[in-house]
Amino acid sequence: MDHIDELARALARLPGIGPRQSKRFVYYLLAASISERTKLAELIMSLGKDVCQCSECFRFHNETTTDVCRYCSDHGRDNAILMFVEKDQDLSAIERAGTYHGRYFVLGGLLTLSGKGAIREKELLRMVEKRLENGLQEVVLALSATSEGEYTADRVRTLLAPWREQIRISELGRGLATGSELEYSDTQTLRAALTNRKEA
Ligand SMILES: [Zn+2]
CATH class of the missing domain: 1.10.8.420 (RecR Domain 1)
Known part of the structure; x- marks a missing residue:
């Protein structure tokens, strides 16, 4: 060839x-x-x-010499709130919006109704346990407004069921149009979706 x-x-x-x-x-x-x-x-x-994967949120980065990225190692960020995103690009989109200052966790994919796809379930549970020791109060499901996004959100809610009493679960307000992918949402829309997040 x-x-x-x-x-x-x-x-x-x-x-x-x-x-x-x-x-x-x-x-x-x-x-x-x-x-x-x-x-x-x-x-x-x-x-x-030079790129490594953060051992806490699982995003890829080349910002620090340790394996923990700058968002996870930043003591100025809010430990009470933890956001779940599908992928690194979504996390970047949220950062660009500039209004979120909590912690992150990258699920690494979405689940589909047909049983395809996978998310980091074990790591997610470990992260939640660890964050609970540091005052976690709210989990934000920042997933795309697609059927896969909703199906995945259901699964995450099931995983978090044991902590129902301790953790409030919220979703991005649907300023995001149905079917829209987080990665491609503009800053204004994301800011509104974050401000208007609702109990899930
Ligand atoms: Zn990190």
């Missing part, structure tokens, strides 16, 4: 990239300077090296 096809196929495996788009990338790269290609290759190569 020639390199053009091989690279196009590799790129087509990336989320959201189809075969036609991946070919466009390849031809763009062919026309680009060697230094641009080298830079890109180096960035890809270094991904695994």
